[in-house]
Amino acid sequence: MKAVYIEAHGGPEALVYGERPEPAAGAGEVKIRVRASALNRLDLYTREGGRGLRREFPPPLILGGDCAGDVVEAGEGVRSLQPGDRVVVNPRISCNQCPACMSGRDDLCPRSRFMGSASDGSYAEFITVPSVNAHKIGDSVSYEEAAAVPTTFLPVWNMMVRRAALQPWETVLVLSASAGVGTAAIQVAKNVVGARVIATTSTEEKADKARELGADEVINYREKDVVERVKALTGGAGVDVLVDHVGAEFFTSAFNSLRPGGRYTICGATTGLGAELHLGLLFTRQIEIYGTFMGSKEDMRQIVEMLNRGVIRPAIHQVFPLAEASAAHQTMEEANFFGKLVLTP
Ligand SMILES: [Zn+2]
Known part of the structure; x- marks a missing residue:
């Protein structure tokens, strides 16, 4: 599949648009065809290797967290979603087993990780995530709008x-x-x-x-x-x-x-x-x-409810083709924009 990844830390030119293996949905996961992916500062920090995000290469890392798309495959045991569902993804993946997760404060989970930083992310044609991280969006919500929601x-x-x-x-x-x-x-x-x-x-x-x-x-x-x-x-x-x-x-x-x-x-x-x-x-x-650092799954559920009712509508500055991710990163670094920058495959 087509994806944007890094093989070393660096500036916007470190982003490579090329082929990466397509993921398959494991138990409890859904596979999603990504329709839109929104940029966050975290993407820039991960690319640069700043703020404690320096990592070893290889393997290459596909960047990106926030995204929206269509469920194309539901893994074993998934009951809440099925192929064809339009969803937005909460990119913070928690363990669902620790005391923080059990108490509903999964935003405090010590084992949580970010898609696109600790593991492959959403600057790609397909991703897999735990089904609890994907929320259905209404027909009136565009993929670009939905993708711009989670991390902000x-x-x-x-x-x-x-x-x-x-x-x-x-x-x-x-x-x-x-x-x-x-x-x-x-x-x-x-x-x-x-x-x-x-x-x-x-x-x-x-x-x-x-x-x-x-x-x-x-x-x-x-x-x-x-x-x-x-x-x-x-x-x-x-x-x-x-x-x-x-x-x-x-x-x-x-x-x-x-x-x-x-x-x-x-x-x-x-x-x-x-x-x-x-x-x-x-x-x-x-x-x-x-x-505060991100939010809980219950916060996300409430946010998506307000998104689907049209109460909140994220501001989008510009949409770039996925292949031009480095231009989108450049725009974010120049800080001359209002609202979110979004990539579409
Ligand atoms: Zn946990």
Whole structure:
């Protein structure tokens, strides 16, 4: 089958478009014909071998996690899916046997692994996954839209809906509205919860798109002081919940934008991992911090339900042919996009 893989770590030119063996569904697995695969930062880190993801070659590794497609084969014991079902794939595969998995907190599974990082992924014509990682999508949902959902909506759901429990009468500040997580957070806060949404971004064009997605207020962080603007927009109080996925560069201003008793949620640190936390402010202002990494299978079930009802709709920036995966990686590195980048075979 055709696939995009790496034989060594490197830049976008390390991606090879070529032939790889077609996988077969084992017991409890489904084989899926991939119709769309969405890019994530993790794909870039895996390609580069950064952030603890350096690995040995050979064998080559097919990149890619998030994807959607058609079930073409159901392995032994699979009862929930059959050939012809349209599905979206949760790329985080957990063991289903440890205490975390047993308790429904499979996002904490110590044996979990990522498709496309620890094992072959979705930049391919076919993949196999445990059937519990594939969820049926409705006819009104396109493969491209579905593929753009898991890795952006799972952490957003985990931090905003389940952990920080954002409420309709509250205000949330979403950092960097143009990235996948930012666009997902705006939609979940507005369309699912019904909260007031303030977002930050860097250009007027991106600000307009954030408003279209549902942001009530947008702050251009290149022109305005975020803390001052947030205070002005909240009657001096600060926001109830903060959604961070960018890390170091914005941490201090984000932290200072929270009201006393506010909840700081974080699921990524694309601008850097180090930040200085003022412990005095942490305890005197009684801030709660939620570190989140992807989400649980139950989170995914709830997200797909909202996707199928049309309540959430991922923002897609551009669709590339699978053979042009390196151009898609280049685009992601240049950071000049709004929404998800998607590959189609
Ligand atoms: Zn487990």
